[in-house]
Each structure stands twice: as structure tokens, then as C-alpha cells.
Amino acid sequence: MGNAVSAAILTRALRDPASTAGLDANGWTTLLAIARAEQLIGTLAHRLDGLPMPQAAARILADARASAEQGRVAALWEAEMARRALAPLGMPLVLLKGTAFVAAGLSAGMGRHIGDLDILVPRERIGEAEAALLVAGWEWVKPDPYDDAYYRRWMHELPPLIHRERDRMIDVHHTILPLTARIRPDAEGLIADSLPLENNLRILNPNDMLCHAAAHLFADGDLAGGLRNLWDIHCLIAEFGTAGLEARAAHHGLSSAVARAARQANHHYGTPIPESWRVWDSMDPLFARRLLARDGWGRQTRKLTRFAFYLRSHQLRMPPLMLARHLYTKWRKGHVPG
């Protein structure tokens, strides 16, 4: 296992860019394929910018930088479109994840791939927000009544909306974890303590950004694409430190997720964390293994580990009976996990 190909080649390059000097053509091929699969190639391109490397690799990474820059412009434009649509309502509009990082110029945004626009609004006003977005040209994507009803009753966000002209998705959140999860972060606190940007858009305060990233990675989902989330966590800790983080995480009920996020970031990326946080946890090696499960083509490996995390993600999300009913409905509709 020790010398098998894994995404460790990518975490090593991100952690210590100069280490890529030792890569041969196969090493570069593997590194680039895995970086693409983890949607970290733009981040890698920024980390390695200016270092000596083979010309072919330099060209590919230059493309990735240009592509990420265009992605940044498009993401900011999308945020501006949402701001204009919701401005008449006068409600606080908090940007989340990638768009927030680039809007605030944080290091986590450097080269970051940004897919959908994620925003947070007060729960009691989410109906108004949805109506305003529909008027402004966004449309429902989920044609399935079960999915739609599921989102509205149990999720932490509206069913995804897509803009009919720009073909971009928006996820409108009212909190950061599904309502079915046992953990209930303080959504009102997230908005109350958010910080304004110049254009009236808002971002979470840094400790809440970290709580959100950790919740997303370890208290929700099956860790697919987790190295990118973990890189966000690494950058946020490196940029803002950990002062007050423990208390804030406890306030949201996310102590364990945040502690695990910090340990994993430290393990994979060398993130500076307080000595007292570096405790031994029997599950950490399994998480590390899951995060690195890629072959030399960027394909997912370790099917069994992944399946275990798939089950875990659902168990975190909902109580057993509800889970059984949900999986049965999905299975009848032909959904296959993994």
C-alpha cells in the first residue's frame, strides 16, 4: 500500500511545491490527472507558478491558471446577478464557499474551481428569495416531485435553481447542514456575525467559514472531492489562525468535525494547528485513506472504503428509518451509489 499510486502525490505537491522537481514524465502525468480529478489543478497551477518544470507541464498549468481566472470572473458576475435580483428585498445575502473566497480575495480562492453559486439567506425569508430569483430568470432543475419535496422538507437549501440564459446553478441555503442531521448549527448566528463586503454582499466570519467547510467535509457528504475542501480549510487556518475557533465550533455543535478537519489538514497539508489539537483518533487513518483514494489516471479507487463512507454520509444525514425509506425510493428510481 505504501508505494501504490494515490493522491498523496498531489497533497505533497501542494504542501511542498519544490518537491515536484523530482518528478519524471510519468509522475507529472499522474499528478496532473489527479489534480484535475480533485478539481485542484488551478490551485496546483498557482502553487507551482514560477518553478522550473517540463514545458508540457508548464503549458497545461498555464491553461489551468487562465481557466481559473475566467472562472473567478464568471463567479463574481453570478454573485452580482444574485445581488441585483435580491436587492429590492433588503435581506442579508451571505456568499459561501468558493465565491466568498474570491470575492474577499482570500488565499483559498487562488486558482480555485468554482461550480455553483452558494448563498445563505435567513430561513424565514427564503420563500421571498426564491420568488425573486424565479422572476429574475432562474428555474427549477429537479423535475422529480420526490426530490423536490425532499429538499423543501429536509434539506438546508432550496432545490437547485439554474439560470435559463447563463446556465449557472444557484444553491440558496438557510443553514449549513440538512435539517435531518443531528447537529443543528446556529444559522441565525452565522448571518448575524457575517461580515460586509463593499458591494453589500456579505461573507461568513473566518471561524464560521471554517465551521462550514468542516461541516461540509466531515458532517455531511461522502468525502468525494474532499481534498479540495480540505485545501480550503488549510488556507483559512493558515490565513486567520485558530483563535476562538474551538469555542465557535462548540457553539455550532461542530467541535468534532472542526477538530478532525484541523487534524486532517495538518496531516495532508502541514497546516499549523495548536499542539493540543494533535490527538490520536482511531478513525483518522481511515479518513486519510478515503481522501487519497485515486489511481494514476485520477480514477477513484478503494471501492469498499468509499462505499462505507457513502453509507456513513447517509447515516449522518438522517435517522435509520427515514434513511431506509429514502434509499428504497431512490433505488426504485434506478439510483446506484458510488
Next chain:
Amino acid sequence: MRHVTSLRIGPMGFRIGSDWRAPIAALDDLYRDYPKPDGGIPDFNVHLFAARPWRRFIRPSVHIAGDFVIPDAAPLPLEMGLLAAEMGMNLQMALGQRRYLLLHASAVERDGKALLMTGISGAGKSTLAALLMARGWRLMGDEFALVDPATGLIHGFPRLISLKNEALPVVQAALPGARFGEIMEGTPKGTLRHLVPDARAIAAMAEPASPELILFPSFGFAAEEREVLPSEAFVRLTQASTNYMSLGERGFDALTGLVKAVPAHAIDYPDTDTAIAQVERLWGTR
């Protein structure tokens, strides 16, 4: 992946991995004169794989993926493994190309100057490019032409030429000495056979050319020609590009630069002899 090969087409390097030997053997045969990726580092990876382990052997069906994937891409039977590999490479270009503005167009070159031909599937892009190659033009590609936003030059992508249905006998007659792949019947596009570009096209594949003329051919109509204004050419070429949107301002600048500098004509033609005569005349009077 069990079987692997790598090759370069124009400026782009590919690594193709497959669960089966046959598609890789077909690539190694037909692409035998092509160079390897620059520095041994490919720009894109293609995966040809069985969705379930036993499907390698029982009714083998080839799924196509790679660095860039579309959900629900239909698999192909193993007899069409070469086509699957070609589709996999096209898919990477269509979804992942960010260095060049990618135009769905064929291109040929004479005296360092490029002629671009674009149109819907069935318009005759590949056929006309192959016939012009037979008449001494340098083939730059039958599917994609790459516009360099930095220089405005056209880079070729001379992959195997994909000939379909009634075009096959016409091109075989024009190029009796050429190398062809196996005939594939019943593909999603009908009967299909690959043609290996000539030695000159392969030897000069990395040489760009300056764009000189854009044609919009349409097959199956009485012979006719009309000039296409830059505004119309611009709109038609945005539709013929898979990455115009994702290149943002670079794409806009590259495309407006192209249509402002290069004349464009639409040509309708009833048969290929007529089309070739139209092309040669428009090239001579441009």
C-alpha cells in the same frame, strides 16, 4: 488501465488507457507515424473501460471517460473500440480545451495559409478536406481547427479522418494508395471508416498557418455561393465552438479578430466535383 498508448495530434498530447487490447492495437497501427506527447506528458487522458468487471468478456461494451466526462455517454460495442477512442479524444478537446479557441471545422493549408470549412454534421467538412488533401493541400484536420488567441494563427488537429456513408467510395477512389482503418457498420453515424492523413500532414502537424478564407459548405443543394458578412460569420462560429464561452474575453477577442480579418463565403453544392471547383476558385480570387 491494462492497455495504454500515447500519441500527439497537432499540439495536443493524449494518453489512452483501455480495459481491452483491441482499441489500443488499432490506435497503435493507424497512428504509428504520429509523435509521442511533448516531454512524455499528455494534455489529456482517455479511459475506455467496462462498467462491470464481467462486461470485459460478456457482451463487452466500451464506456468512454477521461479527464473530462459527460454523464450518460452511451457505450459502444467492442468492435467499435477505435471509434470509442476517437470519441474519447474529441470529448476531451470539446470539454477541456482552454489554450485555443476550438472551432468545429476542417482545415487545409497551402503556402502557409489556412482554409477553414465549418458546418453541421453532413455538410461535407471531412470529405472536402480529404479530397483537397488528395489534390495537394496540406491537411490540418477534419474535425477541429484551433485558433491561438495570442497570435490569431490556426493550429491543426490532424487526427484520423472520419469518413461516413456515401463519402467513403468517393474518397477511396480519390486516394487509392491511402491507409484506411476497418469498416465499421451500424455506428451511431452509420457506416464509418477512418483514413490516415498523408505523410506530409503528419510531418507538418505542429506548424500553424495564418487563416485566409472561411467557408460554410452545405451538401445536397444546387450550386450557389454568397458572401457571409463578419457579423453572421461571428454568430455561426460561436455556435461551431465548444469553448467560446469558457474562454471568456480571450475567446471573444480571438473570434472577432478572425472574422474581421478573414473573408467568408457560404457554398451550396450538389456533388464534390462542383464543391472542389468552387473552393479552388474562391481561394484564387480571395
